[in-house]
């Protein structure tokens with residue numbers, strides 16, 4: 001056996017929700033390069049088909065496969081009814097990653113109630129739905145690894161992210177408890193805290209992002225999805241609970257753990273500077 005980060009994933013089955021784009025797609029390719037087979041979940045069929053083709057190019061042996069599943073992660077019934085037969089056919093995955101996620105940044109009163117629900121339903125309940133479908137089977141088997149995507153917005157309140165941050169703080173609470181409950185069953189839990197990452201989601205949100213949000217989050221330069229995916233893969237192989245892709249976000253996390261909500265006084269300095277520069281409506 002080599003060092004953990006050189007370990008192979010041969011014969012492992014990995015499910016990634018949101019695996020047709022961005023961080024999820026990069027991660028799927030890295031997993032394929034290590035020998036894993038993949039189940040990719042998202043809604044759009046055409047994106048899934050393109051992703052399937054790309055992922056299969058990274059295979060290293062002929063026993064590997066990639067299957068796509070078109071499913072809306074927001075509905076528990078849909079997730080359970082769609083994935084159960086998939087698990088009967090291909091087996092219960094060894095690793096399950098909830099990377100599906102959405103964001104709409106704006107000041108609180110400019111985010112509709114429906115948009116609040118959309119973010120919570122996809123980012124948080126998507127994870128609940130997926131984990132409720134798979135965790136009982138992993139507990140029974142006494143092995144498995146579930147991974148959720150948090151964000152720097154899981155532990156600091158950045159201007160413009162009231163809805164998104166709520167969903168990302170929620171996922172952190174869920175994972176903290178699951179980590180504790182699943183330990184006796186040898187089911188691993190990880191949560192990833194990336195800063196801005198260059199993906200279609202970032203391009204989407206940049207269309208509406210308030211200038212203040214842009215300025216504050218711009219303190220940390222966007223990472224590439226490949227970089228984030230490599231760090232996630234290493235974190236999984238090293239069985240890390242918190243996977244922190246970059247040093248700056250790690251520093252921010254450490255500072256916020258030391259200062260508690262007092263971190264927001266430091267953050268205020270950046271926010272107020274931008275507020276005074278652009279005004280409240282920018």
Ligand SMILES: NC(=O)C1=CN([C@@H]2O[C@H](COP(=O)(O)OP(=O)(O)OC[C@H]3O[C@@H](n4cnc5c(N)ncnc54)[C@H](OP(=O)(O)O)[C@@H]3O)[C@@H](O)[C@H]2O)C=CC1
Nearest residue numbers: 018021022023042043044072073100101151196197199201
């Ligand atoms: N990019 C960034 O700056 C950061 C991202 N993150 C988090 O990382 C994760 C991945 O983000 P990123 O790669 O940028 O996003 P992308 O927009 O590139 O990909 C999102 C994926 O989620 C899928 N998805 C969205 N809604 C649903 C749904 N209701 N049901 C099923 N699948 C869905 C999309 O496919 P489809 O639309 O076809 O369903 C797509 O495959 C998210 O949780 C995000 O919040 C965290 C920190 C920073």
Ligand SMILES: CCCCCCCCCCCCCCCC(=O)[C@@H](N)CO
Nearest residue numbers: 103151152153195196216217219220266
């Ligand atoms: C020591 C104190 C220094 C304070 C500096 C503040 C730096 C904040 C950087 C946070 C960037 C991440 C934003 C969320 C990313 C995200 O999840 C979205 N892009 C979703 O798409």
